[in-house]
Every structure is written in structure tokens, then in C-alpha cells.
Amino acid sequence: MRIAVYLAHPGPGSFNRALFDAVIDELRGMAVDVIAHDLYAEGFDPMLAPAETGTVAGVAATDELVRRYQDELPALDALVFIHPNWWGMPPAILTGWIQRVLTPAVAYKLDEAGGEPVGLLRAGRALILNTSDTPADREHDVFGDPLQQIWAACVLPYIGVEDIRRTVFRTVTDSTAETRTTWLREARHLAAALAADA
Numbered sequence: 001m002r003i004a005v006y007l008a009h010p011g012p013g014s015f016n017r018a019l020f021d022a023v024i025d026e027l028r029g030m031a032v033d034v035i036a037h038d039l040y041a042e043g044f045d046p047m048l049a050p051a052e053t054g055t056v057a058g059v060a061a062t063d064e065l066v067r068r069y070q071d072e073l074p075a076l077d078a079l080v081f082i083h084p085n086w087w088g089m090p091p092a093i094l095t096g097w098i099q100r101v102l103t104p105a106v107a108y109k110l111d112e113a114g115g116e117p118v119g120l121l122r123a124g125r126a127l128i129l130n131t132s133d134t135p136a137d138r139e140h141d142v143f144g145d146p147l148q149q150i151w152a153a154c155v156l157p158y159i160g161v162e163d164i165r166r167t168v169f170r171t172v173t174d175s176t177a178e179t180r181t182t183w184l185r186e187a188r189h190l191a192a193a194l195a196a197d198a
Helices: 015-029 062-077 090-099 136-145 144-155 177-196
Strands: 001-009 033-038 078-084 108-110 117-119 125-132 163-170
Touching: 001 015, 001 062, 015 033, 015 078, 015 125, 015 177, 078 144, 078 177, 125 144, 125 177, 144 163, 163 177
Parallel strands: 001 033, 001 078, 078 125, 125 163
Antiparallel strands: 108 117
């Protein structure tokens, strides 16, 4: 089994990084072939170039890192995304990754009839781990949980992922070391369940 884990947080000492490390360690302990990507550390450029815009299928990426991410996609069994909730959105680096990597003919195609997306990825499962400083009731009642909409309605079904699992750890800024330890154990459990459900 092969699972890619993507981290979108600039802080090497962040709790997001701790989640990333825990998930990778858990999966590797289960003999999963893990492809780990820290998008900031790898220097990913989220800027979409003019030549990359549009929905023309078969336009090859010219960025070597984009090509590498795209080349890995067909062999994946599951995806893991780890990122904070910033303004109800993923960090810009991850939004850019979605726009530059999950392109037509790579991650999806539009059917002939009504332009409905047909996912091209084999990976049928995804786990999203978010951190937030917004209390859950405010997130749902005031904002409508925009990250849930982004991942579960707009992005992952488009590329063929049907089993979408998402957990939010909150509130991070005022959390204790004990709470964070509990959260890391939970992240390990969620990662193990993702791999076990093959």
C-alpha cells in the first residue's frame, strides 16, 4: 500500500509538523510505503503560471516539482493532508498545490455530456487533519465549516475520492502539552485506520 502525506505549514516546530511526523511514523510502522511531502520545506511554488490556466487536457507541467507530484498520484491508495485553518481556507501553498497538481488528464476529466467531473485517481480514501483556534460551535454556526465544504464537496470527489475523513484539533493556541499528546495519539489511530481499511 502506498499513501502520500502532505504538510502545509511553514513552522518546523508547529503542532502541524508534529501531526505530520506522527502520521508518517504510524504508517511506516504498518509497513506502508509512505511518500511524505512538506510543501514549504520542498520549496513548492503555489503560483499558477498563465500557461497552466484553463481546462485543456494533456497540458504537461513545466515545473519539475509539479511533475513529480503528478507522477506519484496514479500509484497512491490514499491521501493525507495536514494543515491549519487559515481564514476558513487551507494555506495558500496547499491551494496552489491543488490548482497546479490536480489538473485535467492527471486527476480528473470532464465527461462528454454535461461537463461532470470523472475522477482519475485510484486513491479512494483521504484523511484531512486540521488545526484551528476557532471553537467548533462558532465554526459551524457562524462560518458553516468552509474547510469541510472545500475538501468534501469541491476537491476530493472531483478527483474520485469517495471515502473522506476529516478531524479538527481545536483550539490549538491554548492547548496543554497533555492535550497535544492525546491529539497525536488520535492522529496515529486515524492514520492506522486509513491504512487498515484497504
